[in-house]
Amino acid sequence: MKRGADAACVVIGAGDATGGAIARAFARDGLIACIARRPRHADALERLAQSIRNEGFKAVALPTDARDEAAMIALFDRVEAEFAPIEVAVFNIGANVNFGIAETTAQVYRKVWEMGAFAGFLTGREAAKRMVPRRKGTIIFTGATASLRGAAGYSAFAGAKHALRALAQSMARELGPKNIHVAHVIIDGAIDTDFIRGVMPDVDLRRADDAILSPDAIAENYVHLHRQPRSAWTHELDLRPWIETF
Secondary structure (H helix, E strand, O other), rough: OOOOOOOEEEEEOOOOOOHHHHHHHHHHHHOOOEOOHHHHHHHHHHHHHHHHHHHHEEEEEEOOOOOOOHHHHHHHHHHHHOOEEEEEEEEEEOOHHHHHHHHHHHHHHHHHHHHHHHHHHHHHHHHHHHHHOOEEEEEEEOOOHHHOOOOOOHHHHHHHHHHHHHHHHHHHHHHHOOEEEEEEEEOOOEEHHHHHHHOOHHHHHHHOOOOOOOHHHHHHHHHHHHHOOOOHOOOOOOOOOOOOOO
């Protein structure tokens, strides 16, 4: 199924909202969207891939546990062997949980770290292995408000997101001279998702007033990061609706 001069975008954490919008945006930009999330979401992942193909673009669903090193190596190997060279890799796993510190178990903390930080390391490492020999590529990590400050009750989430930000900084300094653009995007504010619509009663008003983050608008910025000339690369980009304080 390899397609000549095509290039691939691997999206780790391609859910129904932001991750799906990112995959769709890169597919529309001409890349093959190779989308991944945990195997228990395989049906939803395939529906997302089919919706992209229905628009006339290229997408393939590749269910993968991003915390599993062997599975991630196999995923990147398969994309390169069966589809196209990887030009973009996006890590978009959230892992947002809220527990008081006394109620945060070792199991919870470890799982959040595996999802939000360790899986990001595996994504970045495997992408770099393929991109460095070609001296071409973009690696984007999705951060959050917790990347900058830890709120009460979010010790596990903040720890993972701080670690992910540090990873992105280290990789940018190492890989920039090798022509690999590494960017970290801080999403600061509520995103218009099914979950938020269920807990935020005024979401329709917020959407009408551009007071909530649009997944499609976020995705446009990811494509822009990839298209930047290296004389003016952005490493860290923060995105928030105009109403958000900072």
